[in-house]
Amino acid sequence: MTGASQETDRSRLVMKFGGTSMADLERIRRAARIVAAEAAKGKKVAVVVSAMAGKTNELVAWTDGAGAPAAGLYPKGSMTDDEYDVVVASGEQVTSGLLALTLRNMGLKARSWMGWQIPIITDDAHGRARIEDVPGEVLGASMDAGEIAIIPGFQGVSRSGRITTLGRGGSDTSAVAVAAALNAPCDIYTDVDGVYTTDPRIENRARRLARVSYEEMLEMASLGAKVLQTRSVELAMHKRVPVRVLSSFIEPDENGKLPEDAGTLICDEDEIVEKRIVSGVTMSRDEARITLLGLSDRTDAPADVFTRLAEASVNVDMIVQSQARSAGTVNLTFTTGRRDAARAAELMSSLKSEIGFEEIRVDDDVAKVSVIGVGMRSHAGVAQMMFRALADKGIKFQAISTSEIKISVLIESAYAELAVRALHAAYGLDTL
Amino acid sequence: MTGASQETDRSRLVMKFGGTSMADLERIRRAARIVAAEAAKGKKVAVVVSAMAGKTNELVAWTDGAGAPAAGLYPKGSMTDDEYDVVVASGEQVTSGLLALTLRNMGLKARSWMGWQIPIITDDAHGRARIEDVPGEVLGASMDAGEIAIIPGFQGVSRSGRITTLGRGGSDTSAVAVAAALNAPCDIYTDVDGVYTTDPRIENRARRLARVSYEEMLEMASLGAKVLQTRSVELAMHKRVPVRVLSSFIEPDENGKLPEDAGTLICDEDEIVEKRIVSGVTMSRDEARITLLGLSDRTDAPADVFTRLAEASVNVDMIVQSQARSAGTVNLTFTTGRRDAARAAELMSSLKSEIGFEEIRVDDDVAKVSVIGVGMRSHAGVAQMMFRALADKGIKFQAISTSEIKISVLIESAYAELAVRALHAAYGLDTL
Numbered sequence: 001m002t003g004a005s006q007e008t009d010r011s012r013l014v015m016k017f018g019g020t021s022m023a024d025l026e027r028i029r030r031a032a033r034i035v036a037a038e039a040a041k042g043k044k045v046a047v048v049v050s051a052m053a054g055k056t057n058e059l060v061a062w063t064d065g066a067g068a069p070a071a072g073l074y075p076k077g078s079m080t081d082d083e084y085d086v087v088v089a090s091g092e093q094v095t096s097g098l099l100a101l102t103l104r105n106m107g108l109k110a111r112s113w114m115g116w117q118i119p120i121i122t123d124d125a126h127g128r129a130r131i132e133d134v135p136g137e138v139l140g141a142s143m144d145a146g147e148i149a150i151i152p153g154f155q156g157v158s159r160s161g162r163i164t165t166l167g168r169g170g171s172d173t174s175a176v177a178v179a180a181a182l183n184a185p186c187d188i189y190t191d192v193d194g195v196y197t198t199d200p201r202i203e204n205r206a207r208r209l210a211r212v213s214y215e216e217m218l219e220m221a222s223l224g225a226k227v228l229q230t231r232s233v234e235l236a237m238h239k240r241v242p243v244r245v246l247s248s249f250i251e252p253d254e255n256g257k258l259p260e261d262a263g264t265l266i267c268d269e270d271e272i273v274e275k276r277i278v279s280g281v282t283m284s285r286d287e288a289r290i291t292l293l294g295l296s297d298r299t300d301a302p303a304d305v306f307t308r309l310a311e312a313s314v315n316v317d318m319i320v321q322s323q324a325r326s327a328g329t330v331n332l333t334f335t336t337g338r339r340d341a342a343r344a345a346e347l348m349s350s351l352k353s354e355i356g357f358e359e360i361r362v363d364d365d366v367a368k369v370s371v372i373g374v375g376m377r378s379h380a381g382v383a384q385m386m387f388r389a390l391a392d393k394g395i396k397f398q399a400i401s402t403s404e405i406k407i408s409v410l411i412e413s414a415y416a417e418l419a420v421r422a423l424h425a426a427y428g429l430d431t432l
Numbered sequence: 433m434t435g436a437s438q439e440t441d442r443s444r445l446v447m448k449f450g451g452t453s454m455a456d457l458e459r460i461r462r463a464a465r466i467v468a469a470e471a472a473k474g475k476k477v478a479v480v481v482s483a484m485a486g487k488t489n490e491l492v493a494w495t496d497g498a499g500a501p502a503a504g505l506y507p508k509g510s511m512t513d514d515e516y517d518v519v520v521a522s523g524e525q526v527t528s529g530l531l532a533l534t535l536r537n538m539g540l541k542a543r544s545w546m547g548w549q550i551p552i553i554t555d556d557a558h559g560r561a562r563i564e565d566v567p568g569e570v571l572g573a574s575m576d577a578g579e580i581a582i583i584p585g586f587q588g589v590s591r592s593g594r595i596t597t598l599g600r601g602g603s604d605t606s607a608v609a610v611a612a613a614l615n616a617p618c619d620i621y622t623d624v625d626g627v628y629t630t631d632p633r634i635e636n637r638a639r640r641l642a643r644v645s646y647e648e649m650l651e652m653a654s655l656g657a658k659v660l661q662t663r664s665v666e667l668a669m670h671k672r673v674p675v676r677v678l679s680s681f682i683e684p685d686e687n688g689k690l691p692e693d694a695g696t697l698i699c700d701e702d703e704i705v706e707k708r709i710v711s712g713v714t715m716s717r718d719e720a721r722i723t724l725l726g727l728s729d730r731t732d733a734p735a736d737v738f739t740r741l742a743e744a745s746v747n748v749d750m751i752v753q754s755q756a757r758s759a760g761t762v763n764l765t766f767t768t769g770r771r772d773a774a775r776a777a778e779l780m781s782s783l784k785s786e787i788g789f790e791e792i793r794v795d796d797d798v799a800k801v802s803v804i805g806v807g808m809r810s811h812a813g814v815a816q817m818m819f820r821a822l823a824d825k826g827i828k829f830q831a832i833s834t835s836e837i838k839i840s841v842l843i844e845s846a847y848a849e850l851a852v853r854a855l856h857a858a859y860g861l862d863t864l
Binding site for chain 2: 025028059062063065066067082083084085086087089090091093094096097098099100101102104105110111112114116117161162163
């Protein structure tokens with residue numbers, strides 16, 4: 001596959017502003033100045049907006065009070081979240097209209113396009129719908145005619161004509177889907193100024209990455225970096241949409257110009273000339289470790305465990321099997337998200353005799369630390385460097401999982417920040 | 433034309449709840465109990481809802497802050513209110529979804545239908561659109577299948593597919609239009625328990641009318657009674673929709689039954705067996721009197737005045753021409769709404785030499801008191817009774833206007849309540 005940059009229509013631009021950038025009229029005006037600066041460059045612009053910060057929470061609370069089960073708790077494919085979507089989709093409708101009015105007040109041409117007007121067609125999994133199609137022709141024609149298109153994020157319309165929403169954080173995905181439909185790059189304005197080598201609150205030597213590959217960003221988003229919603233990165237990778245993450249606090253200069261090279265570009269691996277072995281270090285405490293002691297060593301016992309967990313929609317991450325003290329048994333350790341841990345443990349306890357194990361232990365005093373980099377594919381010794389760096393600080397690891405471009409270790413929670421700093425230094429990220 | 437009652441489908445019912453009835457989740461639950469009581473009778477129900485009380489004001493204030501001119505100040509037919517409509521239509525979307533969820537939580541089947549889903553087709557006069565068509569087939573089929581239809585009032589969709597709103601108070605009109613489309617009667621739940629012979633805050637002997645004709649209600653709405661939006665009454669009269677006004681504070685009894693004969697039925701004159709000469713007395717202080725002294729007595733001078741006022745969209749109500757002291761001149765008095773008075777006076781002053789008059793006087797220390805009744809058509813002496821009743825209290829009148837079913841007099845503002853009470857007694861309404 002060739003890089004996307006040759007195909008992307010750089011006369012067009014999709015910009016996305018989150019809830020804090022839409023929080024009140026003053027913040028909306030600030031976003032409008034950034035949009036105006038891009039339009040002044042001659043860009044044909046579409047803007048995807050979130051609801052005012054806090055507004056979606058208020059709307060969700062009302063639906064709870066009106067008797068709606070919490071979003072996402074309906075059975076898969078259920079249609080009963082449809083009215084929840086009617087209520088919560090309204091927040092982005094409001095900010096779309098307000099941004100259009102603000103831009104017009106600045107002398108620009110702008111109009112809003114609701115999800116059902118474009119239309120942004122989704123499946124009918126209300127409350128967590130997936131985008132299936134975004135026809136870009138009408139939208140593109142309006143933009144080509146010089147009108148800035150304002151699009152509410154988070155919302156779509158099902159094929160049966162009902163309002164749908166994409167789930168929390170879905171506006172990033174809306175923006176990437178619109179960019180894909182328009183064959184345009186996508187700038188995501190947020191409250192951080194880019195993607196960092198690690199969380200700057202943990203390691204103040206963390207550096208902003210000028211570029212990061214889709215694959216790396218996807219791992220980072222999955223492993224605890226909260227810059228972008230995972231699904232939006234998946235979609236950008238699939239559609240080869242160049243995505244830039246940058247701060248909504250930038251201001252055009254006195255000539256209305258925006259700073260060049262702001263933020264982080266998320267792009268195809270081929271477009272990153274200088275490949276690093278490791279691009280980032282992430283840490284997550286949303287982990288719990290469950291150990292089944294004295295599990296029967298019949299070969300299908302682990303399969304039974306993981307089948308039952310999958311049936312209960314518990315996602316399992318790391319798995320370690322080790323020899324137990326009792327003959328004919330093993331110890332099976334696995335990790336889950338912290339929210340799933342109690343449910344997983346209850347389920348296992350209820351199946352104690354059926355599956356056959358002696359004791360269950362749950363420990364959520366753990367953290368997962370990961371190093372991510374596409375350079376790992378062509379470099380040996382990456383894991384070795386990780387284990388040495390941790391050993392040098394006296395940090396033991398309890399489990400390991402790897403993919404082609406990342407290595408994760410489970411460690412005692414108290415050592416998490418220390419581990420992040422040690423790895424950040426060991427892979428040369430301090431001096432990037 | 434025959435009465436509508438023979439044609440109306442009484443197995444169906446449209447119910448409308450205003451903003452105070454949707455103000456919070458507790459009020460929404462109260463409305464839902466009333467809806468459930470009608471459904472329990474076997475009625476196929478559609479419910480039209482307003483936004484939460486205060487919400488539309490908040491949304492309008494945001495559009496003002498974002499630079500939108502105040503609604504309705506755009507030139508007629510302007511498209512520039514379109515984004516105002518996107519913002520303010522969201523309030524009813526929220527309450528529609530919340531009422532649907534609340535009814536489902538009570539075990540009933542319900543779904544919301546946005547203006548663009550039905551569709552409620554309007555012209556494109558954004559901010560004050562007029563309903564052009566409401567296809568009732570799909571909606572009716574859904575109701576016939578036992579699903580309560582929840583419809584946001586105030587909103588529609590233009591033929592070009594943009595969101596429109598009907599102007600403040602438009603939800604009454606939405607409800608009547610939906611009732612007409614479904615050939616159903618319409619119950620309007622509000623914060624008063626019906627239409628009264630006069631304002632009970634002025635005359636505590638005011639009585640609730642069991643029935644009132646469309647024509648009378650239309651005059652009452654135009655002349656200061658704020659129970660229903662004038663346009664909704666016009667539409668009900670035109671489509672012969674039986675409309676009942678009743679209090680949203682009624683509660684179903686322990687058997688889930690609603691009280692019978694609550695509220696006031698607005699219906700065809702033919703359906704009112706016992707016709708009264710006068711059904712109601714109204715009073716309005718939203719009046720201003722403008723007098724042009726020493727106006728040229730050339731025959732087209734008054735025509736010039738009223739042509740210029742019409743061009744400036746000033747509505748003129750009463751007109752009196754009288755002999756002036758200067759030879760060859762007359763005095764011309766007319767009334768306008770109080771908001772238009774300053775503009776009308778400025779306009780006239782600027783045309784002083786062109787039109788030819790000596791002096792202009794503006795007085796807004798006036799009130800208009802009216803008696804309304806279809807019985808006037810067949811009774812002589814109604815006006816005489818009015819003038820005598822006012823004279824008995826020493827109240828002079830400054831101007832008079834009449835229609836087939838009403839007489840209005842302009843009097844000094846201080847006498848307004850006294851006049852209302854005197855007329856209420858004179859026409860026997862105290863003991864109705």
